[in-house]
Amino acid sequence: MGDSIKLRYDVNGEDFVTCGQASEDVKRTLKGIGIPSATIRRVSIAMYEGEINMVIHGGGGVAEVEIFEDRITIVLKDTGKGIADIEKAMQEGYSTATEDIRELGFGAGMGLPNMKKYSDEFAIESKVGQGTTVTMTINFQEDA
Amino acid sequence: MSLYIKPVYLDADKCNGCVSCMKRCPTEAIRVRDGKATVRYERCVGCGECVKVCLTHAKKESCDSFDMLKNFEYTVALACPSIYGQFNHLDNLDYVLNGLLKLGFDDVFDVGYYSRFVSAATRRYIKDTDAKPIISSACPAVRNLILMRYAHLLDHLSPLKQPEEVAAEAAVEAAVKKTGLQREKIGVFLITHCAANLLNKADPDNQIDGFISLKEIYFPLLSEMNKLKASDLKPKAACDSHGVSWGCSTGESMGLGTKNFIVADGIENVMTVLNDLEHDKLGDIDFLELNACTQGCVGGSMNLENPFLARTRLRLFREKLPLVSAETDDISKYVRAKPYESKESAFLLSANRQEAMRKTILVKSIYDKLPKVNCGSCGAPTCKAFAEDVVNGLKVKCKFSKEEEIEIK
Numbered sequence: 001m002g003d004s005i006k007l008r009y010d011v012n013g014e015d016f017v018t019c020g021q022a023s024e025d026v027k028r029t030l031k032g033i034g035i036p037s038a039t040i041r042r043v044s045i046a047m048y049e050g051e052i053n054m055v056i057h058g059g060g061g062v063a064e065v066e067i068f069e070d071r072i073t074i075v076l077k078d079t080g081k082g083i084a085d086i087e088k089a090m091q092e093g094y095s096t097a098t099e100d101i102r103e104l105g106f107g108a109g110m111g112l113p114n115m116k117k118y119s120d121e122f123a124i125e126s127k128v129g130q131g132t133t134v135t136m137t138i139n140f141q142e143d144a
Numbered sequence: 145m146s147l148y149i150k151p152v153y154l155d156a157d158k159c160n161g162c163v164s165c166m167k168r169c170p171t172e173a174i175r176v177r178d179g180k181a182t183v184r185y186e187r188c189v190g191c192g193e194c195v196k197v198c199l200t201h202a203k204k205e206s207c208d209s210f211d212m213l214k215n216f217e218y219t220v221a222l223a224c225p226s227i228y229g230q231f232n233h234l235d236n237l238d239y240v241l242n243g244l245l246k247l248g249f250d251d252v253f254d255v256g257y258y259s260r261f262v263s264a265a266t267r268r269y270i271k272d273t274d275a276k277p278i279i280s281s282a283c284p285a286v287r288n289l290i291l292m293r294y295a296h297l298l299d300h301l302s303p304l305k306q307p308e309e310v311a312a313e314a315a316v317e318a319a320v321k322k323t324g325l326q327r328e329k330i331g332v333f334l335i336t337h338c339a340a341n342l343l344n345k346a347d348p349d350n351q352i353d354g355f356i357s358l359k360e361i362y363f364p365l366l367s368e369m370n371k372l373k374a375s376d377l378k379p380k381a382a383c384d385s386h387g388v389s390w391g392c393s394t395g396e397s398m399g400l401g402t403k404n405f406i407v408a409d410g411i412e413n414v415m416t417v418l419n420d421l422e423h424d425k426l427g428d429i430d431f432l433e434l435n436a437c438t439q440g441c442v443g444g445s446m447n448l449e450n451p452f453l454a455r456t457r458l459r460l461f462r463e464k465l466p467l468v469s470a471e472t473d474d475i476s477k478y479v480r481a482k483p484y485e486s487k488e489s490a491f492l493l494s495a496n497r498q499e500a501m502r503k504t505i506l507v508k509s510i511y512d513k514l515p516k517v518n519c520g521s522c523g524a525p526t527c528k529a530f531a532e533d534v535v536n537g538l539k540v541k542c543k544f545s546k547e548e549e550i551e552i553k
Contacts, residue, residue, distance in 0.1 A: 002498045003501070003502070003505055005505055023423075032504055033501050033504055037295040037486060037488065044423065048423045069498065069501065114424070
């Protein structure tokens with residue numbers, strides 16, 4: 001086994017426009033090592049949703065990505081307001097996003113459910129007032 | 145080792161080694177080496193951006209010469225609708241098509257006629273498929289961009305043939321029937337405004353033998369057109385109002401029977417839409433009409449007229465021409481025989497994953513030491529591309545970093 005690829009991104013909490021740069025860079029990295037495109041799409045959606053969440057709810061944070069030969073793990077850590085009821089937050093369509101943010105086409109309540117749907121392992125930890133950490137693993141099954 | 149089609153070439157004497165084309169290329173295919181722009185053709189989508197921005201006109205489309213007609217006993221020209229936007233005071237499409245006959249073609253086909261069948265097949269396909277939104281495959285540069293950079297969206301790419309492909313098949317069939325000649329003796333030529341069309345040569349089902357630049361024949365054609373009288377004209381034009389509209393963006397979408405479409409033109413705007421599709425952000429959209437050139441085909445690099453005026457001229461024809469609709473329940477005739485294949489390997493660091501991962505780690509360690517100003521003076525479009533080039537063994541230097549720092553140990 002060779003070394004893993006470690007990537008780290010600061011996600012700016014106020015910037016909708018540049019949001020997605022981390023997932024874009026991860027996508028490019030995965031293409032460079034020949035991961036099947038269907039898997040790249042799953043990673044790309046899961047990570048993009050996570051980034052958006054960090055901007056809308058988390059006030060920004062850090063995305064740490066580690067790529068192994070057979071899988072990728074993505075840890076998204078913010079120090080925002082935290083989630084009071086995780087079970088509710090995981091329901092499709094449930095959202096605490098403001099009206100303004102919904103006007104922009106975000107905040108449909110699909111972020112966390114999609115992240116879970118597209119990852120093989122999904123974990124979320126949150127403390128109100130302290131922040132949220134989401135950990136996702138996606139396996140590189142050779143489904144090309 | 146397979147050979148790649150080269151949609152563009154460099155007139156090296158004219159190239160002054162500036163970085164304009166390299167900075168503009170959407171797939172980072174260009175490097176400036178020893179003061180000259182070079183292309184990694186496995187990454188070239190044929191968009192023609194490098195030709196359009198070249199300050200010294202050193203970048204050119206690699207079209208076939210008009211002399212190629214001599215290689216055939218019988219020749220047919222295919223004219224795309226965008227050509228009708230290139231002439232001032234044109235009131236009858238037949239002047240253009242008859243002008244082409246006068247230039248030496250034995251027959252001429254109006255590509256816009258065949259778009260009604262592609263539209264009918266697309267309407268059917270929109271009804272039948274779950275892979276929405278469907279991405280139009282009409283723009284060859286967008287098609288290639290998807291195969292190279294968005295292969296994970298391949299399910300969305302329309303599997304249908306394009307009007308020029310359908311027209312070429314019809315032209316071959318008609319010519320064989322009329323002349324009794326063997327296929328090899330018949331030359332089918334597309335009069336083209338678009339470098340990406342040249343990539344069709346790599347398609348095993350391609351029926352177009354030669355791609356002739358509109359720029360090359362424009363003035364001889366104009367002179368033939370000026371000599372024609374209305375009474376000389378053979379009826380060759382067959383475009384209806386939708387057909388002529390395919391020459392500019394939105395034209396294709398108007399014939400689909402859905403209002404739920406997005407039209408984007410200009411290669412960067414196309415990528416914005418594809419990125420949003422990739423992130424599942426487009427919602428309930430049936431169809432994406434994406435054109436690499438500004439305003440669609442009228443923005444192609446081998447047109448003479450500015451795309452906005454050309455578009456207006458097409459609109460005026462659109463208002464004059466009748467609308468003729470076709471229907472089809474069996475789209476199989478319009479489905480490409482060979483499905484599209486990913487070309488993402490052009491971006492692989494190595495075919496071996498362990499080796500590719502090792503290289504990725506090296507790229508990152510070099511990139512971290514670079515100034516990240518993307519100045520281009522090293523001859524690579526970005527600092528990231530520079531780091532990849534170093535890892536791939538190219539001898540390149542960064543003006544801002546000490547050589548020993550970016551050396552691979």
